[in-house]
Amino acid sequence: MGPAELADRLGRWSAGRGPLYLLLAARLRRLVDEGELPPGTALPPDRALASALAVGRGTVVAAYEQLSVEGRIVRRQGSGTRVAGPAHPGPRKTTNAPVFLHLLEPQDDDVIVLTCAAPTSPPPMLLTAYERALSQLATVTDDLGYHPSGHWRLRQAVADHYTRRGVPTVPEQVFITGGGQQALSLLARAFVQPGGTVLVEAPTYPGALEAFREHAASLEALPVGLEGFEARLRTPGRRPELAYLVATHHNPTGAVLPSLARRRLAAAAAAAGVPLIDDEVLAPLTFSGEQPAPPPLAAFGDTAISMGSLSKSVWGGLRVGWVRAAQPVINRLARLRAVHDLGGNHPAQLAAAELLPGVEDLCRETAAVRRARHDHLRAELTRRLPQWRIPAAAGGQTLWVRLPHGDGDSFAQTALRHGVAVLPGSGLDAAGGSKEYIRLHFLADPDTLTEVARRLAAAWQAYGGETGRDVPAPRAMAV
Structure with a gap:
């Protein structure tokens, strides 16, 4: 090993x-x-x-x-x-645990964990949605609760969600999953043969890389936005079996793919017959003051596959996600899912159906807070660590930080010993690059983020880097 x-x-x-x-x-x-x-x-x-x-x-x-x-x-x-x-x-009796599984393990109380980004407490509207869902269950008399494609009410709610965003959709084009990770796993099972090529961005969401590797895919990395996708499809040789990208508030960089690039990607994928997954889990998380994100890739081509969930916009513990695709794809996913699971959590799906029409309003209400925390962490890190490159994002939940020297893997170990858990960039890059990067989320409260910056500055100094002078914040002028 x-x-x-x-x-x-x-x-x-x-x-x-x-x-x-x-x-x-x-x-x-x-x-x-x-x-x-x-x-x-x-x-x-x-x-x-x-x-x-x-x-x-x-x-x-x-x-x-x-x-x-x-x-x-x-x-x-x-x-x-x-x-x-x-x-x-003979065959091993154990399986390799995915890298991100270790990020979910219980940690020492003194460690500030910046590796897994998701809301840490359910909003009041989730409790109200469950109350309504439970009242609906009290009237059920003729439903076994087995819905391999998902409960019809939630499928209708997701279809309406896409129709409002400019992608006309009917419930038959929607498949409900136990979160975004299950959606990725089922899509990999549906489209990837062992050794088949999957095109991914470098860097990208590590859970997607693990889902594709679990099905023995050969990962081929392209720059963020799948730059060079059209040229790759024209290259002689084996056609990719699948392509995956995060077009809106990219994980981890926060980038947003322009409309023209979306149109070209969708058209090229359709012409080549390559399924193109548009991961929209982070799509609702635009900051206040920013331009609205372009429509999903499905608005530019019927062969694009959209997937999403409520884990980032509502709460990580609400394990409800979905796939929006052509009906034959939905039927295929339902057959694959039924082998292991005859249907998802019924009350959770009813609650999600209550929530979904108000999710965009919820994200708009929290947009100012998310932007303020993004700005606060960037400012604190820039003040204490001026050598670090910390580009601003237009939304999402993470900062993609470039270290001036060293590598993210070894610095992450040093940071952990100073009480901060960060995600090294190498685990997000199928091409073996991004070693000089780390990923940080900014969802914590301002006081915690200030402490994060202080600990990271101490860790960087111990690592062998130089930190900036701890300059006091300027006083506000009286007006």
Whole structure:
């Protein structure tokens, strides 16, 4: 196992109290005991793992020695370090956990987590929607609750949502899922054969990369906005089986694809017969004062596939998403879903049907707060870390920060030891690039974001970077 892969498996191992070598040994012990590192697995050399984790070699040596004494690993001169026990023949009994799964694990109370971006508390309108949904359930007498394509009321609400946005849609063109991640997974199952090519942006949403890799896709990266898409389709060779992009408030850069580029992408995909997924989960999150985003790609071509969810606009715990596509695609997804799940959560779908007509108003109400927090974090980071490149976004939930030197993977480890969990850029780039970037979300309250900037400045100084002088904010003029 390579050092980068093991570092991903370790997750936020250093977010605790005590010597680093004991924290590292504890996390390795857990991976061994739970079978994530099966017997016979070769572990990285001391120096290589230390470099990936941004720690001294002595930390890794001490952790390995601790596990060696416990009998969990074996270290031999000339043959390296391995998990104790013979390698199991045949298929592995475990599966590689996706990188982002580690981001959802419980953390030390003192760590400020900026890796997963979603509202942290449900708005009052969600509680009201559930009350209405439960009152509707009280009158149900002839419904088994099995709806593989989704409850009809929610399918109608999603269809109306797209029709209002300039994409005429009927309920038969809508498929309801248990969130955006399930939508991506089902679309990958529907379109991708093992070894088939999927075109993605570099960087992009890491959950999409994991969904496509789970189905053994060969990922081919293009710049943000799928720049070069048309030329790629004209290149002789195997046609891509699928293309994926985040056209509105791109994750992680916040970019918005112009209307003309959307039209050209949709036309090129339709002409080549390549399904084109437009991930709209972040589309409603435009800041106050910004121009409204262009229509979905589906407005420019019937073969474009739109997907969305309520997790970013309402609450992450509301696991309701959807796919809007041609009816044959919807029918195919329903057949695939029924093999594992005869229908989604009925009360949640009824609540979502109540919520969806008001989601755009909710996002407009919160737009000023999101913009203020975006501006606040940028200002604090710029004041303390003037060497960092922090472009402004027009919406969404994240900043895409370029470090002046070093790499995001090792700096993320240093930042964690200073109490901030950030997402390194390499995990968002299928081409192996973006190593000099980190992703931060700005959804926390201003006081927390100020503390984030202070901790990151301390981490950068420890990492070997120079920080700016802590200049006090100017006094407001009396008028």
